[in-house]
Amino acid sequence: MSKVYKLAVTAADRFVPSKLRPLWEHEAGPKxxxxxxxxxxxxxxxxxxxxxxxxxxxxxxxxxxxxxxxxxxxxxxxxxxxxxxxxxxxxxxxxxxxxxxxxxxxxxxxxxxxxx
The missing domain is CATH 1.20.1280 (Monooxygenase)
Known part of the structure; x- marks a missing residue:
């Protein structure tokens, strides 16, 4: 399951706008x-x-x-x-x-x- 999750996060990573990037990369963020x-x-x-x-x-x-x-x-x-x-x-x-x-x-x- 973690491989599927990692693939999904990697795929979604390309679509995260720059303004939301700090939240996306935060140590308690969606990842x-x-x-x-x-x-x-x-x-x-x-x-x-x-x-x-x-x-x-x-x-x-x-x-x-x-x-x-x-x-x-x-x-x-x-x-x-x-x-x-x-x-x-x-x-x-x-x-x-x-x-x-x-x-x-x-x-x-x-x-x-x-x-x-």
Whole structure:
């Protein structure tokens, strides 16, 4: 698979405009996993946000708490690795916040407290 990816990047390399060349060549640019990890992880964030429409009796507090903790822990990690991956950090932070809110909503519902 990496041979196919390298061929695709080499082929696309010719079509990148000079103004976008710094982004293309960046150490966390589209040629690396540092770019593609957050690009695909945003789907998990969007799914978490979409779960706000789910009835609260169907929401798992343990799943939401786990995703919130994971998102917040990995936010920190993204800021200490080299190259610093701000895009993945923002994605993980969004995942943590969305699931923390969902976890609080589900907890309050399950304990008969007023939901927000």
């Amino acid at each position: 690396t996993i540092f770019f593609w990890a957050p690009a695909f992880k945003w789907a998990l964030v969007l799914t978490s946000i979409d779960d706000f429409r789910r009835p609260l009796d169907k929401v798992s507090t343990s799943q939401s708490a786990t995703l919130a903790a994971t998102g917040l822990i990995w936010t920190r990690y993204c800021l200490v690795i080299r190259p610093i991956n701000y895009s993945l950090s923002l994605c993980n932070f969004s995942l943590g916040v969305a699931n923390a809110i969902q976890c609080m909503r589900a907890y309050r519902f399950q304990h008969g407290l007023k939901t927000f």
